[in-house]
Amino acid sequence: MKFRGLIFANLFRKxxxxxxxxxxxxxxxxLFTFLAVVKSAFSRGTEIAGADRLIVVSRIGLMQLxxxxxxxxxxxxxxxxxxxxxxxxxxxxxxEKNFFPxxxxxxxxxxxxxxxxxxxxDQWNNFLKDRQGAIAGARTAERFHWKIGDRIPIKTTLYxxxxxxxxxxxxxxxxxxxxxxxxxxxxxxxxxENAPDAVKSTAGWYVVKLDSPDDAVRVAKAIDEKFANSSFxxxxxxxxxxxxxxVKQFGNIELLILTIGSVVFFTLLLVTGNTMAISxxxxxxxxxxxxxIGFSGRAVLFFVLAESVIIALLGGFLGLxxxxxxxxxxxxxxxxxxxxLILSKSLLTLGLGFALFVGGVSGxxxxxxxxxxxxxxxxxxx
Amino acid sequence: MVQVDGHGxxxxxxxVRGLDKKYKRGSEEIHVLQGLNLxxxxxxxxxxxxxxxxxxxxxxNLLGGLDVPSAGSIVVSGDEITHMSxxxxxxxxxxxxxxxxxxxxxxPVLTAYQNVExxxxxxxxxxxxxxxxxxxxxxxxxxxxxxRHYPRQLSGGQEQRVAIARAVVSDPxxxxxxxxxxxxxxxxxxxxxxxxxxxxxxxxxxVLMVTHDPVVAQRADTTLHLEKGALVEAGQRRRVxxxxxx
Ligand SMILES: Nc1ncnc2c1ncn2[C@@H]1O[C@H](COP(=O)(O)OP(=O)(O)OP(=O)(O)O)[C@@H](O)[C@H]1O
Ligand SMILES: [Mg+2]
Numbered sequence: 108m109k110f111r112g113l114i115f116a117n118l119f120r121k122x123x124x125x126x127x128x129x130x131x132x133x134x135x136x137x138l139f140t141f142l143a144v145v146k147s148a149f150s151r152g153t154e155i156a157g158a159d160r161l162i163v164v165s166r167i168g169l170m171q172l173x174x175x176x177x178x179x180x181x182x183x184x185x186x187x188x189x190x191x192x193x194x195x196x197x198x199x200x201x202x203e204k205n206f207f208p209x210x211x212x213x214x215x216x217x218x219x220x221x222x223x224x225x226x227x228x229d230q231w232n233n234f235l236k237d238r239q240g241a242i243a244g245a246r247t248a249e250r251f252h253w254k255i256g257d258r259i260p261i262k263t264t265l266y267x268x269x270x271x272x273x274x275x276x277x278x279x280x281x282x283x284x285x286x287x288x289x290x291x292x293x294x295x296x297x298x299x300e301n302a303p304d305a306v307k308s309t310a311g312w313y314v315v316k317l318d319s320p321d322d323a324v325r326v327a328k329a330i331d332e333k334f335a336n337s338s339f340x341x342x343x344x345x346x347x348x349x350x351x352x353x354v355k356q357f358g359n360i361e362l363l364i365l366t367i368g369s370v371v372f373f374t375l376l377l378v379t380g381n382t383m384a385i386s387x388x389x390x391x392x393x394x395x396x397x398x399x400i401g402f403s404g405r406a407v408l409f410f411v412l413a414e415s416v417i418i419a420l421l422g423g424f425l426g427l428x429x430x431x432x433x434x435x436x437x438x439x440x441x442x443x444x445x446x447x448l449i450l451s452k453s454l455l456t457l458g459l460g461f462a463l464f465v466g467g468v469s470g471x472x473x474x475x476x477x478x479x480x481x482x483x484x485x486x487x488x489x
Numbered sequence: 490m491v492q493v494d495g496h497g498x499x500x501x502x503x504x505v506r507g508l509d510k511k512y513k514r515g516s517e518e519i520h521v522l523q524g525l526n527l528x529x530x531x532x533x534x535x536x537x538x539x540x541x542x543x544x545x546x547x548x549x550n551l552l553g554g555l556d557v558p559s560a561g562s563i564v565v566s567g568d569e570i571t572h573m574s575x576x577x578x579x580x581x582x583x584x585x586x587x588x589x590x591x592x593x594x595x596x597p598v599l600t601a602y603q604n605v606e607x608x609x610x611x612x613x614x615x616x617x618x619x620x621x622x623x624x625x626x627x628x629x630x631x632x633x634x635x636x637r638h639y640p641r642q643l644s645g646g647q648e649q650r651v652a653i654a655r656a657v658v659s660d661p662x663x664x665x666x667x668x669x670x671x672x673x674x675x676x677x678x679x680x681x682x683x684x685x686x687x688x689x690x691x692x693x694x695x696v697l698m699v700t701h702d703p704v705v706a707q708r709a710d711t712t713l714h715l716e717k718g719a720l721v722e723a724g725q726r727r728r729v730x731x732x733x734x735x
Contacts, residue, residue, distance in 0.1 A: 483555050487546075
């Protein structure tokens with residue numbers, strides 16, 4: 108492009124300003140990407156929830172237990188393929204800050220319901236034979252440098268303050284990108300034997316695998332009807348509805364992130380728009396000369412736009428590189444507090460698109476001003 | 490022949506007839522040019538003089554297609570430019586007009602070479618052809634060794650010579666100079682004028698120049714005075730008395 112020289116000469120006209128503008132793009136993009144990653148981490152549960160799974164909880168509340176006998180009753184309902192049940196164990200490993208979710212599971216059906224969480228067969232068989240066995244998600248195992256065969260003490264806070272001992276028999280991986288690999292599974296039988304009387308023979312919630320996602324509404328209704336008017340009524344929802352409800356427990360994260368994101372967006376737009384406006388205004392007479400020489404209004408608009416878009420792309424790219432480097436580190440620091448932070452390709456593309464958009468818009472107004480500039484007036488002002 | 494009575498030959502390069510320019514400033518209307526006539530032939534060198542505010546710059550802007558008149562016509566080598574669309578006029582300027590301003594108006598972030606190359610970027614010339622033209626133009630103004638210099642690294646006279654190279658590099662039909670020596674000392678002014686004169690005498694360029702300086706005007710074939718919105722002939726070349734030097 109023969110106009111390259113002109114465009115780049117103008118870009119570097121004020122080097123400090125050029126670097127500062129690129130810097131504001133980079134910082135904004137870093138923040139933008141971080142917010143987007145956090146948002147997607149929270150909504151991921153909803154997105155990757157199995158469409159063919161239902162969650163059955165007590166009508167009274169999430170922490171209310173239900174009789175274990177419900178398992179077989181639910182299994183008998185047509186359209187149900189498998190049922191597993193869980194308890195929230197809520198223990199502490201070494202220190203409060205080492206949080207990870209521990210679930211009491213039903214070994215018989217767990218793998219058939221949570222099909223995407225994969226444990227190698229030999230590990231699973233060892234687990235079945237071992238009353239004190241446990242399976243850990245790959246992320247948690249990695250976090251504490253656990254190896255198979257390790258003995259893991261977990262202090263419970265809900266079930267009589269003592270320390271429970273587990274043997275790590277296996278490690279599960281999620282087949283779905285972004286799946287939860289932080290859980291820790293222990294056997295219901297072991298739990299039931301050692302739990303206080305009030306907790307014996309109960310389940311915290313049931314997870315139901317359906318023959319087909321089309322049955323979701325019908326089966327959910329059938330389950331709730333079956334236990335209606337009993338002392339333990341149920342509330343059955345699809346897994347995604349449940350996940351969405353669960354995220355809401357954190358407060359309206361989406362709104363918060365959207366608000367911060369919009370502030371970042373408009374700040375960046377104002378900053379770069381203002382910078383471009385100043386940079387165009389201070390060379391009004393030069394633009395007038397270009398037009399006198401025979402450059403069209405559209406050419407001048409193009410020069411201004413090209414400049415702001417190049418700045419946006421450079422700054423945006425820098426911000427994304429920073430995000431790419433920083434997010435894994437931040438994610439590690441926040442393990443346990445937040446779901447895993449994943450910087451996907453589509454997010455990177457979105458970020459670059461965002462930068463491009465801001466660059467274009469902020470160059471547009473000054474560019475149109477330059478395009479409409481009347482040569483005679485502009486030269487007279489010199 | 491330069492004529493101001495509106496009876497020039499139809500073959501003249503520039504033909505201005507009944508040119509009117511009014512400016513509105515609030516409710517007040519200023520009638521700057523009033524039925525101005527002008528004929529200029531190819532290869533002529535015309536100087537315009539007149540008191541400040543008499544409309545000299547206004548006239549050059551109209552001749553250069555930077556502004557549109559309130560009435561009247563301007564025909565340049567057969568093209569009536571007063572009714573051209575803005576886009577057409579821009580293209581016409583690129584092909585036919587070379588501008589030289591009092592303040593040189595070079596682009597400060599471009600080198601002398603890049604400044605001179607600007608008008609050629611609007612043509613279909615290849616990079617190599619552009620280089621040849623730019624080098625020729627800079628050689629013509631005697632700055633072949635200053636190609637990589639930025640305007641701030643040049644003296645005022647050198648800057649104006651770069652500006653002249655930029656004005657002639659695309660070989661326009663005519664040159665418009667608005668006080669080309671207005672910001673220069675006598676010596677630099679003389680060099681610039683010698684250069685412009687050479688463009689006329691050797692290269693048969695047509696030059697229309699505004700100046701306040703009688704010595705500068707003396708270089709032209711014809712000096713015209715702008716009085717009450719019209720041009721009057723002031724004198725032929727060499728007829729300004731030597732004592733008139735400021
Ligand atoms: N855009 C404009 N709006 C209003 N009035 C204008 C405009 N441009 C020029 N004028 C007026 O028109 C008159 C002629 O201006 P012009 O610049 O052509 O004069 P000039 O002969 O070039 O003066 P100088 O020798 O000072 O350069 C002046 O009175 C000026 O104030
Ligand atoms: Mg003037």
